[in-house]
Amino acid sequence: MTMSLTVPPTIAVPALERRSRYTACLLGGAIGDALGAPVEFMSRQEILRRFGPGGIRDHASAYGRTGAITDDTQMTLFTAEGLLRAAAGGHPPGHRARVAEVAAAYQRWLLTQDEDPARHADAGGLLGIAALHSRRAPGTTCLAALRQVGARGSREIVVARGRSRNGEPGADLRAKNNSKGCGGVMRVAPAGLLLTGLIADEALLVREAFALGSDLAALTHGHPSGCLPAGVLAAVIALLVREVPLRDALARTKPVLATRADCEETLAAITAAERLASQGAANHDTLAQLGGGWVGEEALAISLYCALAAPDLESAVVLAVNHAGDSDSTGAITGNLCGAAAGMDALPVRWLEGLELDRTTRELALALCAVG
Template identity: 45%
Template structure:
């Protein structure tokens, strides 16, 4: 990358991760409310953090798992110093660490990397049963149950896979788009076994990848659709994306139109709602309009908000994010630290570990497994 391009990429890494957290925290409190009750309280749509079961600005399991995806990708890169190759299976170990945060009250003193030392991540924020069950089964390694590196044996296409894989799309340009698509699909498949649960995840990562490379939203969706068609079972996701594009071009924005795309509880619907909102409001100054549209409906508002925030953050970079939400979202320092560490690893990793030996402060922070 040139220096200017690298600066733009870094801003998009920060924008994608922080934008996803903002969308998640915005939609979380109304996840189980219907659109009519949301609009009764917020006639212009939900545009500010409100308290639900937790304080206003609180993130959910969507952002928690996304942060562990970031950590897993950094650690996958670190391990290449040992000649082991970059493998997506390292990300599954990151999800296993997330599982620890859901089962333990806090750090237990046997810290594996720095992220497990963050007490605030040990809060349970309505984690998906599919994620919990699949990761627990893999950990047990029982007969006929998926083990590390294997795909889940269930038939779930819930949105718990697609809502966490945006970081794959942030990888720099020497990772091909097709590899990013397939790897994100594989990472989703550690918990969600249905083809649509995987392919919708691959499509999101491909969209993020194209946006980081300078593509428009429309062109990024076209690239993702082309990659989708190479995979068996792509029809549900391809159809959902096509319908999102159609509605963005022909229907008035609002909850009625959003809900024509579904509730967002399953992978292709969550992706389609987020894409639809981003297409309707694609400009930097419309960031909050898009987020409000993506969460004001009778469905899985935190996941659709998170994915929409990922997409627009990758498109516009961090400076387009609504400052009043950036200021108060839970975990901002950690989110930005991970974003900056991600950018450091994938632009100057050899200066952090490779050229200076296998045992450095960086490899203590991010062990290569």
């Protein structure tokens, strides 16, 4: 008898399940982003007038195609690429190196917004993908903050600056603005996916994922409510992949949030989402009490409400996009949360069909899974 026969066959099942959760987290985000894209700038009344009383429930045309992703997914993919480059680098992939590599990745995303794609046709990685060279209503804060960094030095300098300074990790890469737009939180799910595969101890994982998500958002958003919700999302995603229920994941993350300066606004938004979700079936009037989602703490709260109150991923994402707010971002974050919790079986096949860059999104999710 060989040793391999003594390995219980059940070991392969969690591995498959894990891949499914990673993939569904990023594809769920892309699906929510794409479903919300056509209605991002519509009031709820306009959405209902155009798509009927059930609102938008299938991909519709935006940016010249159906199933188009927006800046939310573009930047999520670049976050993943930066984290993967840090993991593959010839240096210890500590916190500072990860932040610096993602800062460099965001500079590459900026090139897709500002430059002729033909200049980068031979580039490796995401920068060489022509479909990513498209403006999908990018956040002005992200563009301005990244242009400021870019003006201060080349990609190499950005990376070196993030690695070599003493003091707070990546401190001098932080955005010099006071923005709390949701452009920070909408893109950090890969931070939770990466670290949950690398850090076994759960309390340490929550602290590290929170710090990474928050510091990645701080690359473009200087207000605490622009960064801290991103810390919460990264930590919660890390726990959801481990099959921790969402309410428990929040209970384990909020104490870490509570140690941060100026956390009150984000804490209050999360608490409101939890309270409203426990008050009965999911509905739009209740969701509207949480705001429009244009700022970080509201986008997080709306997404948490949808994920907590709706019975499944499909109804959560439909709820998250059919409101008079930042539909693609709340759809994306809700899709991240529900996908990480439920895996690929929860994603409606009709939403996967025709989804832009679905293969690239899958590949990056699986690469993050393989790091752990």
